[in-house]
Amino acid sequence: MNNLFADLPTTLPEKLVEVLAESEHVRIERILSIGHASPEGLWYDQDKTEWVVVLKGEAKLFLEGDDGPIHMRPGDYINIPAHRKRRVEWTTPDEPTVWLAVFYCDN
Amino acid sequence: MNNLFADLPTTLPEKLVEVLAESEHVRIERILSIGHASPEGLWYDQDKTEWVVVLKGEAKLFLEGDDGPIHMRPGDYINIPAHRKRRVEWTTPDEPTVWLAVFYCDN
Numbered sequence: 001m002n003n004l005f006a007d008l009p010t011t012l013p014e015k016l017v018e019v020l021a022e023s024e025h026v027r028i029e030r031i032l033s034i035g036h037a038s039p040e041g042l043w044y045d046q047d048k049t050e051w052v053v054v055l056k057g058e059a060k061l062f063l064e065g066d067d068g069p070i071h072m073r074p075g076d077y078i079n080i081p082a083h084r085k086r087r088v089e090w091t092t093p094d095e096p097t098v099w100l101a102v103f104y105c106d107n
Numbered sequence: 108m109n110n111l112f113a114d115l116p117t118t119l120p121e122k123l124v125e126v127l128a129e130s131e132h133v134r135i136e137r138i139l140s141i142g143h144a145s146p147e148g149l150w151y152d153q154d155k156t157e158w159v160v161v162l163k164g165e166a167k168l169f170l171e172g173d174d175g176p177i178h179m180r181p182g183d184y185i186n187i188p189a190h191r192k193r194r195v196e197w198t199t200p201d202e203p204t205v206w207l208a209v210f211y212c213d214n
Contacts, residue, residue, distance in 0.1 A: 004160060005182040021158045021186050025132035026211040028158055051128045051135055053111060075112040079128050102209055104133040
């Protein structure tokens with residue numbers, strides 16, 4: 001047994017992705033950010049659907065086509081369709097932000 | 108956007124399962140328990156692998172073949188192979204226990 005909140009770093013040079021489980025159709029990741037954001041102007045395009053929740057900290061996630069980012073706090077989750085471009089505008093610098101992401105084939 | 112901890116009930120007649128996302132190969136569920144346990148002597152057999160985390164509350168999960176249940180607290184997660192029988196021995200009656208479970212085909 002492991003814990004999502006164990007051994008959280010106090011500083012990180014860049015966001016930290018850890019794969020917790022993986023099969024052909026699904027990948028479960030813990031992602032840690034401490035004040036990190038996507039590089040200026042960069043939008044990510046994923047070929048899998050992404051179900052993602054913020055479990056600790058705070059983040060602003062921008063989905064292409066929206067008027068502005070959505071502010072996510074602990075427990076907030078969203079399902080992002082494959083190929084809908086997205087970027088992380090901001091994560092709080094005050095504490096680690098812990099994301100849990102499930103990438104899966106939506107068919 | 109929704110929140111895993113929104114509108115938690117204070118009492119529940121039985122455990123409450125809500126499917127948050129689903130495709131052919133994966134199913135993401137929020138499961139709420141308030142003092143619930145699996146019926147005496149009943150072991151569950153799942154045909155998918157189950158990655159499960161306790162996010163609030165406390166639970167004791169018993170996997171067949173182990174000497175005793177494992178005590179899970181917020182953030183604790185485990186990956187249970189398909190067809191490994193399991194039962195919930197106990198969840199705390201003091202507050203809702205919030206589980207997040209990802210069932211997936213492990214091939």
